[in-house]
Amino acid sequence: MTATSTTTVAPSEPVIRAPRSGPAARWLAVLRTPVGASAGLLLAAVLIMAVLAPILWTDDATKIDTSAIGQGSSSAHWVGTDALGRDLFFRVLVATRLSIGLALLATLIAVGAGLILGTLPALVGRRLGRLVTALVNIAVAFPGLLLALFFAVIFGIGAKGAVLAIGFAGAPAFARLAQTLVAGVSERDYIAAARVAGVGRFRIVLRHVLPNIAEPLVVNATIGAGGALLGFAGLSFLGLGVQAPSYDWGRLLGEGLNGIYVHPAAALAPGVAVVIAGLAFNLFGEAVAKGLGQSVVVGHLPPLPRRRPARADGTEQAAQAASDSDTVLDVRDLTVTFPGPAGPVRPVRGVTLSIRRGEAVGVVGESGSGKSLTALALAQLIEEPGRVEAARLDFLGTDLTAGARAHRHLLGTKFAMVFQDPMTSFNPSRRIGGQLAELVREHGGLSRAEARTRAVDRLRAVRVPAPERRARQYPHEFSGGMRQRAMIALGMMGAPALIVADEPTTALDVTVQRQVLRLLDSIRTADDVAILLISHDVAVVGQVCERVLVMYAGRIVEDLPSAELLTGALHPYTRALVAAVPDMRTDLHQPLAVIPGRPVSPAEQPRGCAFAPRCPLATDKCEQEDPALVAHGPGHFVACWHAHG
């Protein structure tokens, strides 16, 4: 007996072994994209040039050669020479340091001043803050270059004046950005928590606000540097920037332009340098912004084998269809696959279920159990890059595996879907009645007036008071419960055979929840509509449904009549789930039942039973083999090695 054999430390929770998605990893991922890599290389080259060129070529660039004044490009002087016979190619290279340095300095001023102005409203009181915001808004409205010219006059002509001018001209934009970002972060609860903990305003800005707005600011500063570079070239070109004997690209451009018809290269070379450096900054900034804005995983998707799902042969299918004309939905071995950073992830693994006409079936499970994805897969709403496969996916005798497009009409009229948040399911800019009517005009070929009448009729059917008036209202004028009723009415515009309701009452209050559930129940009994109710709340499902499917880690682990939930459940997870819900009869003198550990992530599903690490009954067999869903009595199926009916 070795002590090493699977002694799991039960109560202590495992550390999530999520792939490191820290800031460093995300920046690295940006550099791995084609645009990010080339922009990074270009930027590095420009910066290296800024450092090295003056060290290497200052002598070449300042050597006056009176025998070669104002020459065009030649093998000795690639870009030609200037009025004193100095080599222009080297001058352009050496000017990199001054041009880039001044641009970065101006950006630093812009970001610094912008940050101070942007965070000031959070530091000073409400009234003073409003004043600062108003001033920044006025400054933003002022054209940047005009502001720079204005400052250049104030600060005097020369490099110092130009840096200050461009710096302060850029400040309002950064101030506005910082203000917006600060306002967004300030609404988060952790800021409120810090205030409640007695942390001072200055400390809050320093410790909580700045670190959380740094990323977008850095990205914008990079793009801003490109802008500053251009602005600087412009000022120098106009003679307001760098003065002789110093030189930057703008000044070289200005000098070269005098002879552009004679020696075009003299003007083009500094221009090209400005374009390259500006591109380097802007492209890099854009690449970073794009890379940080979206999840990094999307970059490299392992292709999934595209295969037709294996189908039972035709004769069996026909026999099945004939015997079960009562079946609304028949699903065998449904899987949903998403590409992940470490190979495909399967959040739904082989779900098999069938629903009869007028039946209410519930699906319960915790977040991440795959219950919502199952619903979306049934409604053909899984989008790329997700993939749905099933050995059988029959809705009213029609095979849906061919894809949603072929069955738009069937799904549109017979299959209703109700989501958790009805606010996002309606188009906020269109009236409720119009959105309802659209469905039957699309699929039922009704006239405008007929569709309208039906919409009002359906709203009345879901007990929306004053339906004629409410049909003319917009979604935001509906309360949460009313909106959910309107959503159900939308599903009822056709003649649905199945309503799939995904957490329809989770966002609602208990009294409103009861109203909506009662409504679903009355629709079911009145029109013989089947209902698939998906919920995290085992008590709700137990009350509304006749049959309950318990999902864990993408599989159905138990399928039982809801009357048996309380006393007849066989799977340890079902029992633990029912025990964990406090109700009005919970013993107040005992601690609440809990399920130790945490659900497995879809990316790390074990070989054996997924519940084994949290299961009090788990043995070696559970860790090795995944139990199949087998019958344990009439209408009762369990996937557990230790279920005893």
Added chain:
Amino acid sequence: MAELRFEDVTVRFGSGRRALTAVDGVQLTVPSGGVVGLVGESGSGKSTLARAAVGLTPLAGGRILLDGVPVRPSAGRRPMQMVFQDPYSSLDPRMRIGDSVAEALPRRGPEAVTGSARRAEVARLLELVDIDPARAGHYPAQLSGGQRQRVALARALAGRPDVIIADEITSGLDVSIQGTVLNLVRDLQRQLGMSLLFISHNLAVVRYVASSIAVMYLGRIVEHGPTDQVLNDPQHPYTRDLLAAVPDTGGAGMLDEPHPDPRVRAVADAEPADPHAPPPGCRYHPRCPIGPLVLADREICRITEPSTDHRHHAACHFATAKDTAEIGSTS
């Protein structure tokens, strides 16, 4: 350990026609070392009341007293701490959890924790909420929802509060995790003897944690009394409605046959009132199954605001009177 008292507290947002009175003259006492559960639907003002108590929302009227002394938001020790609903937003994603807890430790005053003692104190607090102190260097993203909520609790405890306000602290958690947080809150409250204002929309959860229950509707407390009395003998029709709506595993009831009286059915399907334009008289009357929409002789509900001079301070014209309470319950 202190008594928290709300005296006629009113909170208003906005001004003019768009003004909204979120909390309207609330009287509520959380006794020293006691747990008061505050229930009500969304928009009833329970979270606003909580935020007002910790100084995140200014009062438009009334006072909040801690042991008889008005609470003043100021730097330094905060005798009231709050745990927020969403553990994914209440911890700074860029701060190690140990630092988040340490930040709430008192820096000045008689209870100041300084120097190396701070680390030891953070470790003690994390241990108190069943988090391995070795994980103090982790970021919130590396923790599960339940663990984050426990860290948030540790941070609230770090300020050595007399009163903790818990605002829907389990509603964002999965059922299997909810239990660990509730057990912990109950144990800590008993162990440390804190006063606790426990806000939740879930009556079953409140019943488990709180010794008395206050029911809020449209900015007002409509019923308030010891937990078992309020649950077994609710006086306000809204409390009864809430109780009937609690889904109960195995038990029937929620989807009972609709009431035969169409007027009662209409009232049961009524929309929650708009807090921007609360109805006159009793605010519950448009949804009340024993109100003027069902019983014709109850016009008083439309006109007169009910007093709270009833059993459980119920704000209903037809609740049992206070004095006859004992006699009524024994019969």
